[in-house]
Each structure stands twice: as structure tokens, then as C-alpha cells.
Amino acid sequence: MTESIYHPTPRIRRSVVRDILAFHNRPDMVPFAGGLPDPATLPVAAIARSAQYVLARQGAVALQYGTTEGYEPLRQYIANYLSEGGFPSTADEILITSGSQQGMDLISRWLLQPGDPVYTVEPLYNGALQNFEGHGASIYPLATDNEGPLPSALQHTLKDRHENRPGGFVSLSPRRKESRNRGPGLVYLQPTLDNPSGRIVSPERRRSLARAMTGFSGWLLEEDPYGELMFDRNRFQYISSFRSHQSLLLGSFSKIVSPSLRIGWIRAPRKAIDTMLPLKQSMDLHTNLFSQMVLHRFLEDTDLQEHLNLTRKEYARKQKITLAALKKYGLVSASAVAPAGGMFLWLRSPVDSDELAKLALKYGVAIVPGSAFFSQPEDGKEFYRLNFTAVDMDSIEVGVERLARAMKTLQGSVATIEKSTVYV
């Protein structure tokens, strides 16, 4: 037996986060590296009640195989939630997935061939980047300003690729292997509090971006895990709602109810759902039905708005404490402003953040270097991401102080630290 059977998985970047998370659970570590909700917000008692209710009411049905589409009442709940929020939707436009990561993976498998383009912003959620890269897609970052990606940049990028090529919007990549029946790629955005930067695309910009896709023959992939985590305002309209015939919207309960349950969803035109179903079936038959039923019961039984308000309040408090500590230890300027919600701070660093992240582990604090969030890792070396939601209130300052010491050691001098800024 040779080593030849151990050939590597195709094109999958080993996640930096994953490697750092291996140290993350050490008891002495201040864990700023994860993307975990605050444990205090996880509704343990309500889920316990829901589980009992479901098994008492549904009996064996809750432990049996389910349908590939997902649990009908949960699909209906999501459709109602979208409709009430201004995006008219029906249950048959909803497909339940095993977390929104699986939704993204399913869509990538359906739509992306090696070399196909993904138009997006950078920094970019590392799980999305890993998945797109795993399917061999090429990342095309769009120019952005404070309100989000520039509609003109999106329009011109799509148009350029159109005009340079006969036959409409088709991939230009030399890596393309099969041209028949293939699409022109995706526009991928997390418009609300995107991971890692915390950017929020303004309501007006959302309409403009939707308009900028006119003539594009691919799909918008809009992901929205943090849409309900703006601290002081209600959700903005989905870009998808302005372009519903051409959009695949990914949602998740991981950040607002529980990640463990792995319940996400895709909202798409019914025909797209029908097309994706055989692929979903071949991936895992269906999403955990027991958890779908428990989640649905929880949603019926709980005042979700009240639950969200408590979560937002908690997160706002932790963000404030974290920002204050960062200022106190000179890791950001005194005038730095944090994002209007979410779970992360995205910081600029005057040192190589890969080095910083490695050294920080030795000082007992875990962060994610910016390289994880760029298709060209070196583009991220001045940045790092800090999650504040999963860290104990009392440990935040301890962690920031450790990080400042690591920074000083790398820098040799504290003088330039003041140049760092929270990047919103």
C-alpha cells in the first residue's frame, strides 16, 4: 500500500479558523476567534420544553425519515416570516438545509463549475470563500464604499465580461471544462453585518444593486445570518425581494436560536427548489427532522422578538466593553466606531496578522488573521477578526490586554498602534 490513496481533497483550503479553533477550547484561552453565539442567549429551557412537546405529540413521526424539502410547518413559518417582512413567499419556495453552509454548498454544486466567477466583496466570509474555492470558482471582488458594493462596479464588471465574450454572460475562465448547460456564476453578498467586516448595505443601495443585475443571466446568492442582529433597528429589505425571480436567499437559525440544530433554509423560485431537490437528496436525504420539529415548536411557543431583543442587548453590551478595552490598550484609536450590530469587530493591524495570531495563542488569546477572508491571503495581512459574543464579559479585557502585549512584542514599539482602527 502506498501513500497514493491519500491524495488531497480537491481545492479545499484548510481553514485557518479550524486550526486556531483547535486551541480555542483550552481553559486558559480567551476565545475571540470563533463565530459562536453567546451561550447565555441559547434557549435551553425552551428547547427542552419543545423537545418534550414534539415527542409527546408527534411520537414516532418525529423519529422517522422526513421529506427532502423539509418539515412543512417550518417551511410555512419561514414563508410567513418573509412575507410579513415584505418579501412575499410561499412554503414551496423554501427548502430546509443542514445549516446555511449546506445551502451554500448545494447551490455551489448546482451552479458552479471550475473557473466560474463569483462576484462579491472582500473581505469575504471564510466559509463561503472555502466553499467557492472548493468548487473551483474564481473570486471577483467588487469595489465598495460605506453603503456597500458600488452598483456601477457590479454593473460594469458584469457588462465587461459580457462584452468581451460572444454568446452573452458566460464564464471566461480557461479552467472551464464543460461549457454545455453551465451558468455565468453568482453574485454573492451578505448585505447585513457581513462577516467579518460588519458592513451594512443601505436600503437604497440594495435597490440599486438589484437594478445593476439587469441583463445578468446568473443568480444573486444573498446570505443573511445576521439580518436580525442590528442592535437598534429592524431588518432591512432583502436585495432578493427586488429581484426574486433571480435570487437564492440563504437564511439560518444558527445565530438567532441555536447553531447545534443545524437548520438553515434557501428561499428561491419554486422551479429552482425543484431543480435542487434531487441534489439535496443525494447529499443527505433530508435535514434532521426531529430538530426541525423542535425548532418549529420553539418558534410557535416563544416570543421570537423578545428573544432577539435580549440577544441584541447582550451583544451591544459586549461590543461596547470590547471596544472600550481596545481603546484602553491602544489597539484602536479613540475615535474608532464599531458596527451597528453583529458578533464581530474587524480590525486593522500594523503588523502581519498571521504572525500576530500565532503569537497571540502563546499569550492566551485567539483571533483570526485577515488572510482567512481574502482569495489572495496576503491581501488580509493587515487585518484580523475578533468575535466578542462567545467570550465571558469578565474575560474580554483580559483577552484584549494579552493581545496588546502580543502586538507590542511584534511591533517593538507601541507608537504605531494608535494607527489601528476599527474598520466598518
Next chain:
Amino acid sequence: MTESIYHPTPRIRRSVVRDILAFHNRPDMVPFAGGLPDPATLPVAAIARSAQYVLARQGAVALQYGTTEGYEPLRQYIANYLSEGGFPSTADEILITSGSQQGMDLISRWLLQPGDPVYTVEPLYNGALQNFEGHGASIYPLATDNEGPLPSALQHTLKDRHENRPGGFVSLSPRRKESRNRGPGLVYLQPTLDNPSGRIVSPERRRSLARAMTGFSGWLLEEDPYGELMFDRNRFQYISSFRSHQSLLLGSFSKIVSPSLRIGWIRAPRKAIDTMLPLKQSMDLHTNLFSQMVLHRFLEDTDLQEHLNLTRKEYARKQKITLAALKKYGLVSASAVAPAGGMFLWLRSPVDSDELAKLALKYGVAIVPGSAFFSQPEDGKEFYRLNFTAVDMDSIEVGVERLARAMKTLQGSVATIEKSTVYV
């Protein structure tokens, strides 16, 4: 907007079973088409107890993100179970997946390129067939006898492909796109009570098949959902245990505890697990942690052997009643013998079973035509599959009688029905 954005999913066969299952839940339908466990065997009360225990003991940890590898105590339980059964294993050789379907999909994505060979038997589990086809693999059925695939056939097939080609065991397919770092395909088997045929590979044959892989530089993929469902005997040794350095073993709790929980596992050399982890992460981050914990608590809290014995007894009884009804209505010969366990009967039909399945729905009984289980669907047209575990005891004879009427209608005469036989 044109229809062009709706290009089909690549190479995924729309599951016949899926289409039939759409009718399956009609209240007047006798549902022989599924592959569902008997609802009476699903441990509702014990799972309810386990869920309460887990949430009371683990609290928020049970609702938080988990690790990609899976819940450590569950991996240890599975490793112990394998070790005690004669296949020494450690927890770091176990990867938890979202059902064994996801394990198969993960392995296909790792190892199969379009055109790569899969050496297996036909008929073949339709979920596996759909998945392999979805990855563009070519199916090579092996010659079999009553004890399973012929080791000589396996050896010669592997050797032929070796000798016809310079450079060792590499794929011959003209569809191969990237030859670098690619493997020579898979040997895929369900050696115990395989779906649909119910065949059991004898213990001696297992050793011989393992030996026949000498010189093959690919992997054995052994799937074992029904290993514990032989009615009157204990599990046979896994083929993998005779070739552990080169085997990927897929297990599942769907048929012995609950399908809804979607908990399967891969047992593989540690280096293979490490190689697969980034891919698993990109697919769904990790498997539902709450359900892993609940299942683990159930396994700790319950006498699994007693639970299995009850299940086997129930299934043996239902199988007996089904076979008797098939004999009574002339759908099998009086001397027909059923498999020694499992959930299915695989029947030979004197009519086109695609036609039979369609007509049967009109008579109020659902079956799966044999075409679903062959890479060349026409090879299956004399066969159909019948699941007896999910049908009420009282409905079995009703369903068989309806099926006999459908058969008569198609045949015009009852005379040749006697030629049908249970195919073991």
C-alpha cells in the same frame, strides 16, 4: 429573464423512489415503496428522556456549535462498539456524518472524478447509485453467486484495468478531466442484507474479497446499515476489518435507532479522516450536535441488544406475513425463501415493473420498480422491491392483494405469475 438560469443539476438521476414517495403518504395507500423502519420500533420515550437529560446536564453546550469530527463521546462509543466486535478502532478513526448518505457523498467528492470506476454489484442501493452517478462515476457490476461477489471476478476486473493501462490502476474513462492526484475509483459493497436484494456475503467470502483487493490502489467503501438486522445471528466481520488500511466503512443509526436524527459515521484510517475533515466542514460545518448528544445518551441509557432483538423479532414476523401473502396471491412460488433479515423483499416480475409500479399506485399500493437499482435501468425491468417494515401488520395482505390485481391486469392471465420468485 430567460429559462437559461434553470439548467439542470449535473448528472443527478431523479429518484424514482422520490416520485413514488410523493404518493406514499396518501391515507389509502399501502406503502411498500419506502425504506422506513417500523414506527413501533422507534424509541420515542427513551429519546425524550435522553433529550431532557442532555439539556439538563449539558445546558447551552448542547445548543452551541460542535466540532467537525463529531461529538467525542459518540465517536468513542462507536470505536468501542467496533473494537468489541473484532475490528479494533479508536475515536480518531471515526468521523460523524449527517446520515451515512452524507458519508457516501463526502467520500465520492473526495475520491471520484467523472469517469472514475466504481466496482460493485447490481442491483445496487439506489441512493448509492444516484450519488455515484452524480459524481460522474462509471458503474462496473461484478459477477456474483449465492455467497456474494466472486473474488475472482473482483480480482480479474481490477487486474484487467491495471494491465490494459500503463502506469498502474488509473481510470480508463475518456470522461476523465484531471488526471493529477486522482485515484483509481472505489470498490463499493453492502455485504450484509444489501438493499434491495437482501444478499449476505458469507464470512469466508469476506476474507477472500479482502484478499482479492491486493494490488488495488483505491479504497474499499463498505456500507453497513443492515448489519444488525439479521434475524437469527450476530453481525459478521466487516470486510474492512481484513483490510483496514484501505477501507472506508460507513455506518448508520437510521435503521437501528432513528432515521430522523441523521447520524451516520465513517470509520477510516486517521489520515483519511484528517483529509476528509476540511471537505466535511465546507459541506455543513458539522453534524447536528444536539442529536449526537441525545443519541449518545440513548446508547448509554438503553440496552441496545434488547432494543435490536425486539426490532428483529418484529421484522421477522412482518417478513413472514408478507411472504405468506405473496404466496397466497400467487406473486411468488410456494417454495420461495426470503432473506435472513433486513427490511426488503426483492421480487422477480413477469411484467415490466415500471408499468407495474405505475398501475399499482392506481390500485392503492406503492412499490419500487427494479429500474431504480441498476445503472442501466432496463436491466431492472423484471424486478421490484417491496419494503415490509413500515406497513401496518393488518395492511400487508390488503397491499399484496392489490398488487396481485395490478399484476393480473397487466398480464391478462394469472398463469405465469407462478414463475415469479423471491430473489435472494
